[in-house]
Each structure stands twice: as structure tokens, then as C-alpha cells.
Amino acid sequence: MTIKAMKAGEVAKKVINKDDLFIVDVRNNDAYDDWKIEGENITSINRPYFDLLDGVEELVKELPENKEVLVVCAKEGSSQFVAEELSEATGRDFYYLEGGMKTWSEHLEPVKLGDLEGGGSVYQFVRLGKGCLSYMIVSGDEGAMVDPLRLTDQYEAFAEKLGVKVLHMFDTHLHADHISGGRRLAEKTGGTYYLPPKDAEEVTFNFEPLEDGKEITFGPDEVKVKAVYTPGHTIGSTSLVVNDTYLFTGDILFLDSIGRPDLAGLAEDWVGDLRESLYVRYKKMNQDLLVLPAHFAKLKELDEQGRVEARLGDLYEENEGLQVEDENEFRKMVTENLPPQPNSYKEIRQTNMGKVTPDAEEETEMEIGPNRCAVS
Amino acid sequence: MESTKVLDAKGLACPMPVVKVKKEMDQLQSGDILEVLATDKGAKSDIPAWAKSSGNEIIKEDQEDSVLKFWIKKA
Known part of the structure; x- marks a missing residue:
């Protein structure tokens, strides 16, 4: 169980190749509603990190078991935090977006x-x-x-x-x-x-x-x-x-x-x-x-x-x-x-x-x- | 503005300012006011969003140079 960085370039290739990816976007609701990562086979849910400070049990239930899960935030810190919590709670690997939405925006x-x-x-x-x-x-x-x-x-x-x-x-x-x-x-x-x-x-x-x-x-x-x-x-x-x-x-x-x-x-x-x-x-x-x-x-x-x-x-x-x-x-x-x-x-x-x-x-x-x- | 406690979260990056705010707020009594100082730009939208989500009230917001200030009243 570990957390791994996923680069914006890897996400870009998944979007272009129409690969499967499950995204947990942990920014606040306004930021998510304004703008998020989209793709034909990308599923995303929005769960702000500050609502996950007391535990991620509820979130875990919503995650698919056999898909890669990428946690995304504005810059990176909160997605690492949530990915670690998820990894600890499930014993599985989780990805976080390297550089967050800032890097995604610029890739x-x-x-x-x-x-x-x-x-x-x-x-x-x-x-x-x-x-x-x-x-x-x-x-x-x-x-x-x-x-x-x-x-x-x-x-x-x-x-x-x-x-x-x-x-x-x-x-x-x-x-x-x-x-x-x-x-x-x-x-x-x-x-x-x-x-x-x-x-x-x-x-x-x-x-x-x-x-x-x-x-x-x-x-x-x-x-x-x-x-x-x-x-x-x-x-x-x-x-x-x-x-x-x-x-x-x-x-x-x-x-x-x-x-x-x-x-x-x-x-x-x-x-x-x-x-x-x-x-x-x-x-x-x-x-x-x-x-x-x-x-x-x-x-x-x-x-x-x-x-x-x-x-x-x-x-x-x-x-x-x-x-x-x-x-x-x-x-x-x-x-x-x-x-x-x-x-x-x-x-x-x-x-x-x-x-x-x-x-x-x-x-x-x-x-x-x-x-x-x-x-x- | 009178505050019960001051939390200096300057220099901390996301998610730490909100994590610290939550910890401090958990220690306070209903009606107490926590004053928060933060420099992470994400705090500007995230602290109010957290307050809304947790039912606490931001009674004042201010900014001095790059330091964001919030006064949060515990519900």
C-alpha cells in the first residue's frame, strides 16, 4: 500500500486514448463546479478534503475496486493527504496528481x-x-x-x-x-x-x-x-x-x-x-x-x-x-x-x-x- | 475584534491550515472565536468553504499584504 504520483502527461494520454480512470477531486465545490478533468471514460466525484478530516470510510465505499483511482487537488498537498488516508484505510495503491490542477492547467x-x-x-x-x-x-x-x-x-x-x-x-x-x-x-x-x-x-x-x-x-x-x-x-x-x-x-x-x-x-x-x-x-x-x-x-x-x-x-x-x-x-x-x-x-x-x-x-x-x- | 484564541498558520501549505483550524475549533466552546492567520492562497476559498460545510460561521475576513485573516465563530 502506497501512494504514487501521476503526471499531467499521463492523465493527458488517458484522456486522448479514452482510458478508464476514477478521479476523486478534493478541491472545494466551487472550484470543482467551475472546472475539472474530463474524459470519455473518466469518472469523477467531488469530496472536499476538509470534509475528509474525520476519516475516509464513507468515501472508500464509493470507490471502484478494480480501477485506478487518482486523487486531485489544486496544488498537490491535499491530494497526497487524502491518497495516504485512502491507502491506509484500504491497503491499496492510490495515485495523486503531481502538481495538482495548476500543473494540469499548464500541461x-x-x-x-x-x-x-x-x-x-x-x-x-x-x-x-x-x-x-x-x-x-x-x-x-x-x-x-x-x-x-x-x-x-x-x-x-x-x-x-x-x-x-x-x-x-x-x-x-x-x-x-x-x-x-x-x-x-x-x-x-x-x-x-x-x-x-x-x-x-x-x-x-x-x-x-x-x-x-x-x-x-x-x-x-x-x-x-x-x-x-x-x-x-x-x-x-x-x-x-x-x-x-x-x-x-x-x-x-x-x-x-x-x-x-x-x-x-x-x-x-x-x-x-x-x-x-x-x-x-x-x-x-x-x-x-x-x-x-x-x-x-x-x-x-x-x-x-x-x-x-x-x-x-x-x-x-x-x-x-x-x-x-x-x-x-x-x-x-x-x-x-x-x-x-x-x-x-x-x-x-x-x-x-x-x-x-x-x-x-x-x-x-x-x-x-x-x-x-x-x-x- | 475580540478572539478567544489566535492560530498562526502562516507559511503552511494546503491542507495544513484547514487541518489546524479544525483541530483548534474542536477544542473551543460554542460561541468562541478563533482568529486565523494564513498565507496559503488556497485558504482564501477553502476556510470559508470548510466553515460552511462544518456549520461554523466566518464573522470577519481581512487581508494584510499576503496574510489572510479569518475570525471564525464556533457553532
Whole structure:
């Protein structure tokens, strides 16, 4: 009888592989209701640790006998405490989540999307705990990043493993749900940080404007990145087309939903732009492009390898956000009944503009909780 | 605010602040007030959540720099 650490990466693989796992989440009810680990074959119950101080006998009765049981808390301490109690009471092994929900929230699971015709390849980083997607495009020993998160250590470790230097960082827009890693990576590697100029009017640092039609060719495989202005989620939102194969849509178009126009408080002003981007600009593009968004909302959007991608033409058939012919109905859909705004979205925007500089702990705190960048 | 006892849980990480609070509260009489000082950020939501769950009452909350303060009245 002992307790063992389970790493966030192991949990991520269980989610992707649809493995069985029983979770006892010992955070308080509010934290659990706001946000928890989910998966097709993951069962979880919420029993706050402070209700278990007098003993775990009642809890033991609720546990399956032949499944792995993982105890989860915010940081780690309480889950170790409860796992030990459980192990003592039952004589069985119990797992606790190493680093708790904090580490789960920050874990990036890299998956390869595919090789590019003419050389190069594209990797997707799936942040299961929050639904963020970011990307590394590799061209020989040179790399580019799309919508990189602040968790730059994980990208750097991955790039080093591939023998790649990331020199081109692209943000499709000024993010409101997570702190960007674009500027930090560019500073570290001596690379360039590209940001749409219309989103960057208030930023306090130097950047390279990502203007409509701009083309950047990089690396030995001469991978081509082309910027296409597609506003609506923000006024600057810009998509990227890579080698006429992949379409990075940022927060404009997701697989199962569309972007929301309200995070800068301008839903009414931007809804027309959103409509134009989704119903005109993308429609004119090569429908065989593979859409790579900056978020997923539901686990069913992941394929069996954990990848989130779909053919543009298929989304025009399947994505409900692209089926609304009537403009007024569309306007209603994206301005009414919006989900709650992401935690700390105003502070996150300020951080991404360089106006405030929170410390690492504050940054973690700001990003805690579910992602809410999509309509519905 | 008058308190019957002060518990210094500064520097302790989760779950210890709540564990200590519970131990102290078990020693007190109904109506007594325990003053708690803690620095673990988790305490901010967990001590009130514990109080609610155990039927005790938080009568005051305060924060001085990074030190969280709670006054808990025993039910």
C-alpha cells in the first residue's frame, strides 16, 4: 500500500486514448463546479478534503475496486493527504496528481499533425486543461510558432528535441483568455514577434505588423506563411495560410463553433466583421485547407490521436455557426446568450499589451478556469 | 475584534491550515472565536468553504499584504 504520483502527461494520454480512470477531486465545490478533468471514460466525484478530516470510510465505499483511482487537488498537498488516508484505510495503491490542477492547467501535449508537401511539418500543442491549441511549424532547423502560450519552457524543450530554433512567432490576435508567449519566445531566441497591427494600437513593445497579404517564407524547406485579414473576434484577427495546406483560424472559427465578438466590449461593432470573415472570406478560400483553430471546446473535437483539425469545406457542412443564412439571426446568436467571459480577461489583455507585468504566480491565477472564447 | 484564541498558520501549505483550524475549533466552546492567520492562497476559498460545510460561521475576513485573516465563530 502506497501512494504514487501521476503526471499531467499521463492523465493527458488517458484522456486522448479514452482510458478508464476514477478521479476523486478534493478541491472545494466551487472550484470543482467551475472546472475539472474530463474524459470519455473518466469518472469523477467531488469530496472536499476538509470534509475528509474525520476519516475516509464513507468515501472508500464509493470507490471502484478494480480501477485506478487518482486523487486531485489544486496544488498537490491535499491530494497526497487524502491518497495516504485512502491507502491506509484500504491497503491499496492510490495515485495523486503531481502538481495538482495548476500543473494540469499548464500541461501541453504535443501531437504531430503531418508533413508539408515540399518539406517541413506541423505540430499541435493541446492544452487539455484549458482547451488552448498552439502550433509549431518546422522547416528544417528553423521553426515558427502560432499562438504560443506563456508556457515557453515546454516549447523550448520540444524544439530542442527536434533540433529546431524557433525564430518566427505569430499571434493571430491579441488574446484575452491566455497570456501570450510570443514576445517572450522572440526575446529569448532573437526571433520576430508578429502581431496584427489593429490589435496592437496600445501595445508597449516592438513587434512586426502582421498585415493582410503579408508573406513570410522561412527555413531550409522554404515554408510559406501568408496572412489573411479576418476580423470579428477582435478587430485585428488575422488568419494564416501555410503552404496552401493549413489554415490557422485563431479564435474566428473553431471545429464545433465560431468566435465571440465581445471580449473587448464591442460585440455590436464587430459582429458584421465576424460575419464577413466566416461567410465571405473563408468561403472564397481553397475548401481543402485544413482548419487549425486556437481552441477546442469539447473533447469530441479531438481525433483518436488527440489532433484537432478539419477540412474547411466540411465545416461549411457541419459547423452550426456557419449555417445561419439570416444576418439578423446571426447577429442575435453572437451577441445574445453569450457564455460568461473568461476569468481575468481584462487583465490578460493588459498583460498581452505589455501594460502590466504580473509575476508567474499571478499569471497562473489569471488563467485558471475553463476557456470561454467561443459562442455557445 | 475580540478572539478567544489566535492560530498562526502562516507559511503552511494546503491542507495544513484547514487541518489546524479544525483541530483548534474542536477544542473551543460554542460561541468562541478563533482568529486565523494564513498565507496559503488556497485558504482564501477553502476556510470559508470548510466553515460552511462544518456549520461554523466566518464573522470577519481581512487581508494584510499576503496574510489572510479569518475570525471564525464556533457553532
